[in-house]
Amino acid sequence: MIRLPFFLGLLIAVQGLSQTTGNNFLTGRTNGKLPYLEYGLGSDRLGGAKMTFLDTGVVVKVVDSTVINYRVQLSGNHFAYLPKANFKRDSSVSIKPYYLTGSWLVNGDDKYDYVSIALDEKLPYRSMQLINPSKLVVDIFGVTSNTNWITQRTSVKEVKNVYHEQIEDDVFRMIIELNHSQHWGYSIYYQGNRLFIKIKRQPDELQVSKMKIAVDAGHGGDNSGAKGITSGILEKHYTLMIAKEVEKMLTQAGAAVFMTRKEDVSVGMTERIEMLKNEDPDFLISIHLNSSVRDSVKGVSTYYRYIGFRPLTQYIQKAMLEMGMADFGNIGSFNFSLNGPTDYPNCLLEVAFLSNREDEALILDPEFHKAVATQVLCGIQEWLRACEKDKP
Numbered sequence: 001m002i003r004l005p006f007f008l009g010l011l012i013a014v015q016g017l018s019q020t021t022g023n024n025f026l027t028g029r030t031n032g033k034l035p036y037l038e039y040g041l042g043s044d045r046l047g048g049a050k051m052t053f054l055d056t057g058v059v060v061k062v063v064d065s066t067v068i069n070y071r072v073q074l075s076g077n078h079f080a081y082l083p084k085a086n087f088k089r090d091s092s093v094s095i096k097p098y099y100l101t102g103s104w105l106v107n108g109d110d111k112y113d114y115v116s117i118a119l120d121e122k123l124p125y126r127s128m129q130l131i132n133p134s135k136l137v138v139d140i141f142g143v144t145s146n147t148n149w150i151t152q153r154t155s156v157k158e159v160k161n162v163y164h165e166q167i168e169d170d171v172f173r174m175i176i177e178l179n180h181s182q183h184w185g186y187s188i189y190y191q192g193n194r195l196f197i198k199i200k201r202q203p204d205e206l207q208v209s210k211m212k213i214a215v216d217a218g219h220g221g222d223n224s225g226a227k228g229i230t231s232g233i234l235e236k237h238y239t240l241m242i243a244k245e246v247e248k249m250l251t252q253a254g255a256a257v258f259m260t261r262k263e264d265v266s267v268g269m270t271e272r273i274e275m276l277k278n279e280d281p282d283f284l285i286s287i288h289l290n291s292s293v294r295d296s297v298k299g300v301s302t303y304y305r306y307i308g309f310r311p312l313t314q315y316i317q318k319a320m321l322e323m324g325m326a327d328f329g330n331i332g333s334f335n336f337s338l339n340g341p342t343d344y345p346n347c348l349l350e351v352a353f354l355s356n357r358e359d360e361a362l363i364l365d366p367e368f369h370k371a372v373a374t375q376v377l378c379g380i381q382e383w384l385r386a387c388e389k390d391k392p
């Protein structure tokens with residue numbers, strides 16, 4: 001079960017910002033841990049749909065306010081919502097009528113490829129993954145092209161081609177073609193006013209024994225998650241038991257495994273994401289147990305947010321179905337915190353439903369935990385074999 005990861009935004013009143021500032025907007029920069037933008041003020045259990053994470057220090061123009069969010073203007077036509085906790089007012093920031101892009105550099109070091117672009121200011125951005133063929137698309141807001149050359153070095157391994165288009169007067173689109181069908185992740189950040197897109201390469205050896213795999217046991221500590229319908233067992237204990245079996249199975253297969261928690265402790269979502277970004281795994285499996293108000297609903301499901309990360313979730317779903325579980329589905333665009341990072345492929349696995357009697361009986365059985373671990377390993381192996389086949 002996924003609990004509400006971010007606060008709901010409630011539009012209270014259209015505050016007249018002009019009364020306090022003399023302007024009809026506030027200026028400042030993104031601040032704090034993992035700032036992010038939302039498209040709107042969604043109020044289902046997963047909150048507003050997230051547009052992107054942003055680096056800190058990114059210039060922000062606030063044009064309106066809700067209880068917990070600011071409405072920010074990204075460009076003439078684009079707006080988004082930023083948590084107030086992620087905004088630091090700075091009246092010395094003046095928003096210019098337009099900014100310009102500079103030259104690009106496309107290069108690689110011994111581990112990553114980099115696409116970087118000089119800008120006049122740390123401007124907001126968002127990104128998207130495309131497939132068939134695989135590409136990254138990065139939009140930078142509030143900026144007009146003055147890119148007069150792109151330097152490309154032979155040290156790149158994953159980047160095939162780059163180009164750009166001014167899709168609106170003040171929205172600049174960078175398009176990055178990749179060599180492999182599988183997206184292995186990327187990070188976007190600033191160094192000074194230069195925007196970097198750090199791109200992960202497909203590992204040379206696509207074997208579990210060469211992988212660093214992160215395993216996340218959902219909930220923990222004061223966050224117990226869902227409850228068993230007849231037994232009253234807590235999700236947090238069983239996600240950990242299953243995660244430990246997965247850890248054991250992957251370790252036996254030779255993988256390096258990182259666990260976000262190993263005990264019954266509270267670990268917040270921001271903390272988990274920061275840990276995972278530091279660990280920089282090849283990919284992440286997050287383990288939860290599902291719950292529904294309808295006790296007839298049962299089965300296994302896997303979830304992804306970005307299309308480029310879908311294959312891992314499909315292979316794990318397929319492997320789980322081989323155990324005879326009901327197919328609750330492979331679910332995309334999922335607005336779950338740990339599906340949010342773009343830095344590595346990630347898969348949320350909702351093993352079975354605690355709210356269904358048959359599924360609950362499985363969850364209570366330690367042999368089932370071992371079987372889940374075996375199937376997760378099989379799914380990963382099948383996925384890696386598929387990646388092997390499409391080497392360019």
Ligand SMILES: [Zn+2]
Pocket residue numbers: 001002003218219225226235288289
């Ligand atoms: Zn859960």
